[in-house]
Amino acid sequence: MSAAGSTETAARVAVIGGGPAGLMAATVLAEAGVRVELFDAMPSVGRKFLLAGRGGLNLTHSEPLEDFLPRYGDRAPEVRRWLELFSPADLRHWAAGLGVETFVGSSGRVFPVQFKASPLLRAWLRRLDGLGVAVHPRHRWTGFDEAGTALVRGPDGASRPVPADAVVLALGGASWPRLGSDGGWTGILEARGVAVRPLRPANCGFDVAWEPGFIARHEGEPLKNLALTFEGRTVRGELVLTRTGIEGGAVYALGAPLRDAVERHGSARPTIDLRPQLSLEQVRDRLRRPRGSESWSTWLRKSLNLTGPLPGLLRGAAGAGAGPAELARLVKALPLHLTGVKPIERAISSAGGIDLDGLTGDLMLRRLPGVFAAGEMLDWEAPTGGYLLQASLSSGVAAAHGVLKLLGRNLPHPA
Secondary structure (H helix, E strand, O other): OOOOOOOOOOOEEEEEOOOHHHHHHHHHHHHOOOEEEEEOOOOOOOHHHHHHHHHOOOOEEOOOHHHHHHHHHHHHHHHHHHHHHOOHHHHHHHHHHOOOOEEEOOOOEEEEOOOOOHHHHHHHHHHHHHOOOEEEOOOEEEEEOOOOOEEEEOOOOOEEEEOOOEEEEOOOOOOOHHHOOOOOHHHHHHHOOOOEEEEEEEOOOEEOOOOHHHHHHHOOOEEEEEEEEEOOEEEEEEEEEEOOEEEOHHHHHOHHHHHHHHHHHOOEOOEEEOOOOOOHHHHHHHHOOOOOOOOHHHHHHHHHOOOOOHHHHHHHHHOOOOOHHHHHHHHHOEEOOEOEEOOHHHOOEEEEEEOHHHEOOOOEEOOOOOEEEOHHHEOOOOOOOOHHHHHHHHHHHHHHHHHHHHHOOOOOOOO
């Protein structure tokens, strides 16, 4: 890598990766007057960002910071530093500056008013174009030459050096590889002595050995308004039954400890509270209602409003002859046997990546001075709900600030 430029016009930075973290890093740098070239292996940038927008583009969450930070587990101290540079409020202000207004939904999640990713991405790319950022699609990063200069392979198949005063790597993890984040960068960095923790699925589904007749009737159906508990932690949310297992926000929120348990022990056994709004005593009282000639499903519907797959789940766990006390216990703590983790290619995001101990506080790789990293390349994870995108964007800001410090520039705010 070439030495940092000594004049305002000399500074050049290469951003590798056109996802949210890379685009945000490019934004901050270009607004500071740095000449930015952005390279992405795909035919267009922001592909995973657009996929995330299919469900409404959950940008961030409105909850207070003391509730927000624990979503990042043991990486909360590091993520705090990123959020101090670019907070959820800053994100909303930044989006408004692009002409995209946001609102807080009933769950506290923050969405664009249009519920789409494409208008924001188009406005963002127009901003980058106006700032003079040169975007190079179909250019894959292949590592560094002997002098430490980044190499990219273009559509013609030839690799060329990209002289720059600094490099920001934002290549994503390994989920949804067809959209560009295939984790192929891990070997390149490890060969340079960078510690990389194995990439693992996050916000993923789990395997469950459903009874064939049950899942044939209920595949694809949601389990709503429930609470999932594992290792002393409880989350409210929804689950969706799949042919081979379970998906949904509730299991994603507990995904890290569930995944770790399956990897350690071969299975995990969370419990589901089917009626979290009722106490055990209230459930027991309602189940004392005489069944008479009613079917099992009708009796449970009239007693506890258990419908859809819930009566079948309860019957499978209770067996014949269970009385009101045993049924009440199962309604409040129905065991769920998870036997495997869905592969990383089908996960929403990935865990693992560059060990944060191998980075400075400015997100520069200690083994590669002048090379910074951001986004899902780093070893952190979070559940869905706005936490993933927020931290990715904030880490892009943090990496860009690190570059500007290296270049001796002022630190502007991206909004």
